[in-house]
Amino acid sequence: MWKTIIFLTAFTIWGCASVQKELNRGNYSNAVNLALSKLKGKKKSEKDIIGLRDAYQYYIAEQLRKVEQLKLQSNKDSQILSIYEAADNINSSIKPLLPLQDQNGFVTDIPLIDVKAEVAKYKSRVADQLYFNAIGNLEKGGKMEARKAYDQFQQMINLTGATSHLQSLRDEAKKKGTTYILALGEIDSKISVSKAVKERFMSLSSSTLSKNWQRVDITADKRTPYDYELIFVLEDFVLSPEKESSREYIDKKEIEESAGTSSRDNEKIKRKIEVSAQVVELYQFKEAQVKGKVILYDVVKKKNIYSEPVTAAQVFENYASTFKGDKRALSDVSLKRIGGKPIAFPSNDKILGDAVATLKKNMEQQALKAYSNL
Known part of the structure; x- marks a missing residue:
């Protein structure tokens, strides 16, 4: 009998090394899952069957010890439930495999500890x-x-x-x-913008501004007791004039080129030469700068609890270049700009509207930070 036990123990250690390694480390849950993975296929070996049996016995004994220790403490029901549920899941994984039999006829059963009543x-x-x-x-x-x-x-x-x-x-x-917030848009009375720009600024999005515990309305609901008002203010803008300038410059570069072939050894002869190209460049520029602020007003306390300035800019730039001379002389920068054509400047409404749209996005990000903890 003892010889048989010694043989089986040695067989487990030798043939089920990975499971045994997890057992030696005290990782009994890992050992069970590893043993189960080895038994999911059609071919089952005796070493894998013994590995699962041993792993389950160690695992369930450890879990029941933990439960008994937790029962001696107060407010541990949630932890105890988690242990029983995990053990029940392990049982559910093992049960369909029972009784375990390998391809040579070796059969064994694993007495599962039923914990369903404890789970309930x-x-x-x-x-x-x-x-x-x-x-x-x-x-x-x-x-x-x-x-x-x-x-x-x-x-x-x-x-x-x-x-x-x-x-x-x-x-x-x-x-x-839920914290209830009403979002409003305001344009400073000192500035005048077109209807299109005003609409781009004033069109706020409830879904963009709302979070899990902060509901932001863009239209007031009389049935809702608002805690705060979120105010986006467009304070000022600056439009630069349309600028157009041209310049001429020369790119030079020293390169190697073929100068024929040596008659003595038939080798190619190279010589260094300087090449140049005259570049004519047209540069177009226009910019819109906008500034505003985000205000969070406490309706109950009747005061601002947050106010932060926000800025944005929209830049139009265009290069149109041509050249005369040797293309090999052109710098990388010149090469990128060659071939461009002059284009129409954006209208004031277009560039200002784009700047305002960027400003509003920046304001939204600032606002989300302002009420994230409310």
Whole structure:
């Protein structure tokens, strides 16, 4: 008998080295999963069967020890449930494979420890505690407490399934935990812009500005008690005049070229020469600079709690170049610009509108930071 046990132990260590390595390290869950992966195929070996049997025995013993230790402590039901659920999942993976038999007829069974009753028991206990805590947080009335309540109701739904009662409580927590913000656009009375530019600036997006716990409306809803007003202000802009300038310059470069072939040894002869090209360049430039600020106004306290300046610019640049002479003399910069043509300058409305659109994006990013913790 002892010889048989010694043989089987040696066989396990020799033939199931990877599983044994995980067991030696105390990684019993990894050992079980590794052993299971070896037994998923059609061909099952005796060493893999023994590997799973040993790994499961170590694993389940460790998990039950952990549970007994946690039972001695308070508020550990959630951790105990996680352990039982993991053990139940392991059982579900092993059960379809039983009884285990290799291709040579070796058969063994693994006595699984049924934990389904414990899973149900602790799932009920955890759900009861979540419900008690969630109701307590909801009754406190604060936004942060309501958000905790929402998470707890959602955990309950994930744990026990959705009911109309739980969904109603979760929705109530969502409503109480949400910060309501009304977004407004303003243009300083000192400046005048076209209708098209005004529309580009004033067209705000609720979906872009809203976050999980911050709902931003762009149209006031009389039924909504707003906590804050988010104000985008276009304060000023500067349009540069259309600038067009031309210049001429010469690119020079020393290059090697063939000068024939040596009659003595038939080798190619090279000589250095200087080549040049005259470049005529036309440069076009126009710019719009805009500035504004983002304001967050506390409706209850009736004061600004945030104000930050924001700027943006839109630049139009164009190069049109031609050359005379040897193309090989052109610099990399000149080569990139050769072939361009003069084009029409953008209208004031177009360049200003593009600058305003960029400004608004910058403002949106600034705003998201301003109320991220509200």
